Structure formats: C-alpha cells, structure tokens
Amino acid sequence: MENIRVSELVAALSYALDLTEGQPMGHSARVCMLGMRVAAEIGMTLEERAGLYYALLIKDAGCSSNASRLFHIVAADEIRAKRDVKTTDWTRVGFESVRYAVAHVATGKPFVERVAALARVAANRNTDSCELVKIRCERGASIARRMGFGKAVADGIYSLDEQWNGSGYPDHLRGGEIPLFSRIALLCQTLEVFWREHGADRALEVIELRAGRWFEPELVRAAASLAERDLLWEGLDSPKLLESVWELEPEEKRLPLTRARMDDICLAFAEVVDAKSPFTYRHSNGVAEAAVAIGQTLGMADDDLRLLRRAGLLHDIGKLSVPNTILEKPAKLDAEEWAIVKRHPYYSWEILRRVPGFGKLSEVAASHHERLDGKGYFRSLEGAQLDVPSRILAVADVFDALAAKRPYRDALPLDTVLEMMRKDAPHALDAECLEALATTMNRSLGHLSVSAGESAVLESGLTVSTTQKCF
Ligand SMILES: [Fe+2]
Numbered sequence: 001m002e003n004i005r006v007s008e009l010v011a012a013l014s015y016a017l018d019l020t021e022g023q024p025m026g027h028s029a030r031v032c033m034l035g036m037r038v039a040a041e042i043g044m045t046l047e048e049r050a051g052l053y054y055a056l057l058i059k060d061a062g063c064s065s066n067a068s069r070l071f072h073i074v075a076a077d078e079i080r081a082k083r084d085v086k087t088t089d090w091t092r093v094g095f096e097s098v099r100y101a102v103a104h105v106a107t108g109k110p111f112v113e114r115v116a117a118l119a120r121v122a123a124n125r126n127t128d129s130c131e132l133v134k135i136r137c138e139r140g141a142s143i144a145r146r147m148g149f150g151k152a153v154a155d156g157i158y159s160l161d162e163q164w165n166g167s168g169y170p171d172h173l174r175g176g177e178i179p180l181f182s183r184i185a186l187l188c189q190t191l192e193v194f195w196r197e198h199g200a201d202r203a204l205e206v207i208e209l210r211a212g213r214w215f216e217p218e219l220v221r222a223a224a225s226l227a228e229r230d231l232l233w234e235g236l237d238s239p240k241l242l243e244s245v246w247e248l249e250p251e252e253k254r255l256p257l258t259r260a261r262m263d264d265i266c267l268a269f270a271e272v273v274d275a276k277s278p279f280t281y282r283h284s285n286g287v288a289e290a291a292v293a294i295g296q297t298l299g300m301a302d303d304d305l306r307l308l309r310r311a312g313l314l315h316d317i318g319k320l321s322v323p324n325t326i327l328e329k330p331a332k333l334d335a336e337e338w339a340i341v342k343r344h345p346y347y348s349w350e351i352l353r354r355v356p357g358f359g360k361l362s363e364v365a366a367s368h369h370e371r372l373d374g375k376g377y378f379r380s381l382e383g384a385q386l387d388v389p390s391r392i393l394a395v396a397d398v399f400d401a402l403a404a405k406r407p408y409r410d411a412l413p414l415d416t417v418l419e420m421m422r423k424d425a426p427h428a429l430d431a432e433c434l435e436a437l438a439t440t441m442n443r444s445l446g447h448l449s450v451s452a453g454e455s456a457v458l459e460s461g462l463t464v465s466t467t468q469k470c471f
C-alpha cells in the first residue's frame, strides 16, 4: 500500500472501539495524544514511544468481547454501562458505585426483577468484574498480536485495568509490576473522559485524588506539570484530530502499511466486530468469503476482489454502536430499536471514510443494507446508485445472515436460503449476483457448513423480505 502508514489505518479504526465503549468517536485518539505527551515528559525512549503509540490507540481492542457477558450480568444496555464505568470510582464501595448500579442494572425491568438483579450484581461484584476484565484484556492482547504488534503492546493492553495500589484487575499487579504502557493508558483514559465531561480542572483534580491508588504518582505529576505549562490539552478538540494523531507516531519508527499487514488489521477488526455477540460469530468473515466468491464467478479483477474482501470484513464495523440488548433480543425489534439498528451502516461509513485510500471501500461497505428499489438503509439509495461491488456485498450479507444461526431461529439450509433470497430478486437484491452466489455455493456445497438441524422450518416471520430480517 503505497504511502499509507499503519497508523493511518489503526487510528481511524480506533473510532469503532470508542463506539463499543460508549465513548464519542475520537476518545482513543485523544488518549493517544495525551499519552504521547506524558511519555515525552517522562523521557521514554523512541522505541518505547513507538510501541506506546499503538497500545494507546487500540487499548480497547478487547472491548467487544465482554459486551455480551456484561449485557447478561446487568440485563440492560451494556454500552451505557461501559460509558459510565469510566467515570465511576469502583474501588470505593459507596455512594458512587451504588448509584452506578442503580442506574444501569436491569433498567426497564419490573421492580421485583430489578431488585433481584441488583442484589445479584452486588453479591458477585468482584468475581464479575474480574471475569469481565479478564475476557477483555485477553482478547485485546490477542487482537493486538493479530494486527502484528509485539509483546510490549499486547502486555500494555492486557494490564490496562491494573491499578497502582494492587486493587485492579485481572492479576492485582502493584506499582512497577504493571507495564508502563498500561499505567499511562489508564491515566490518560481517565484524563480524557473527565476533561470531556467536566473540564480540564476536574480531570486534573480526579487524577490527583487517585494518585497512589489508581495511578503512579510520578505520571500524575508529569501530567500536572504539562497542564501547568499549557502543553497537555492543546489540540484535543481540534477537527483535525486524526491528522494530528497520525503525526505523533515517532518519525523514525513509522510503520509502512504493506498489503499483508492491511489484511491482518482488517481481519483483526472483523474479529472485534464479530466478538460483540455470540450470534454474529464469524459473520464478517462469512460475508467477505461469500462476496469474493461472487466476485470471482463474475470474473472481477484482483484489485476489486481485494476491495470486496476488505469491505466484507469491515462492513458491520458500525454495529459496534448497537447495544447487545438489541443484537441478542430473541423477539421482534420495536420501532426505536430498529432506528438504532438502521444507523449502523452510517457508522461504518463514518469510520471507514476516515482511512486514507478507503473512499470507495467505505461507500461499498456502507451500502450493504441498501436495496435496488430504494427501500434499504441508511441512505435509501436506488439501483442506479449502487455499483456492482455494493450489490455483491448486499447479497453476501443477507446470505451469511440467513445461513448462520440467529437469536430468533436456527441456521437455515442452503436451498431454503437461496429460495428465500430469490423472492427478493431482482427488485431488492441483484439477480445476477444472486445467481453467481448460487453457482458458487452449489459448486462447493460439500465445503459449506450448514447446521446439523437442517430441518429448520421457515417460521412465519421469515416470509417477510429477507433484507429486512438481517442486520
Ligand atoms: Fe452484516
């Protein structure tokens, strides 16, 4: 990939991680900006700063993997719960943590159910926190390695939730036992959240209050000293945030983005997306594979196939914005929930368009729920506005969604899937792309994994347009 750097791809995609954490897009980029300033202030070496840069950007890479578990623990919107936990001092059982629990546990449930859920959360608080952090940090570290980063970056992500006095998770590391990258990331994530929600003075006050408990006192002093000299907050709210962050990667250590590295990073982010719900396991990969297979049958060139594969891997990146209360709802979605679902391709577009060179890819990825008759979402585009790669991706998306198990039904056999999809062609789905898919799938039938329970019966809901059942 000529002239594109790893930092340009990773920093832009970090916006997706922010969505899962309930943070506004740009949170990780701002944490990176703050952290690199603290790193320079304490005299970290060039080598260390080069690694720290990526640890800060992808500190939340494991965030989607505990979303489902958290949703089942709190029985409510886990994205809201994740957002507010960053401003709650969990280490002190008292008003703050009780208020947090009351605001997030089983909200919307009947009173008795709610009291029972609150009691359960209170009783299991330590085990649950440890389990949630462990899932998140293990997955985060593994995703960092999958992206091609070394041990220091992976370790930095793994220990993000450790605290200076040993009361963090998952290993209760203490002081210098905690990797320096993690110490800086925790400090700067707290600074960023409080700065944004309550202003610079409150952010500094909070880190000073928690110095020696959560944070290493020397790092707190470094941040305070930078702030005193007006060097800490500068440019944090700039509309050119990403461009500034790209420039923060130490010049001598800038990583060029090879084709293979780009594929690794796209695969890793697909894993982040699919980890959000057990029902979307391998969906992004499945869509990418189906899209490439259709493209090959249609005789597309290698460059187009590469674009299709990457668009397939990243098409649902905006789904990280959808709470698991919706993704895992076994019943029909109500109007408000549908409105949230319908925003996810918009977020995919918002994130992907920020990557240099991803102009076309972002359009294709964001069009995966559009229909040729203009009744799709999020832009209600019509046939003439949808190019071949977009049509292919729409077909591949519906195919994988139907061929996989979903919360509201079992996996469907291939014949049933194709029969259902044909009812949506040519008015909604492109007929040529669909027949190319059928040809490919029939050719490689033995390879296709369809559930053992192939007796899956078409439930009445599935006679509705397939394109309205898959998200
Ligand atoms: Fe999808």
Ligand SMILES: [Fe+2]
Pocket: 315, 316, 319, 344, 345, 368, 369, 470, 471
């Ligand atoms: Fe989607």
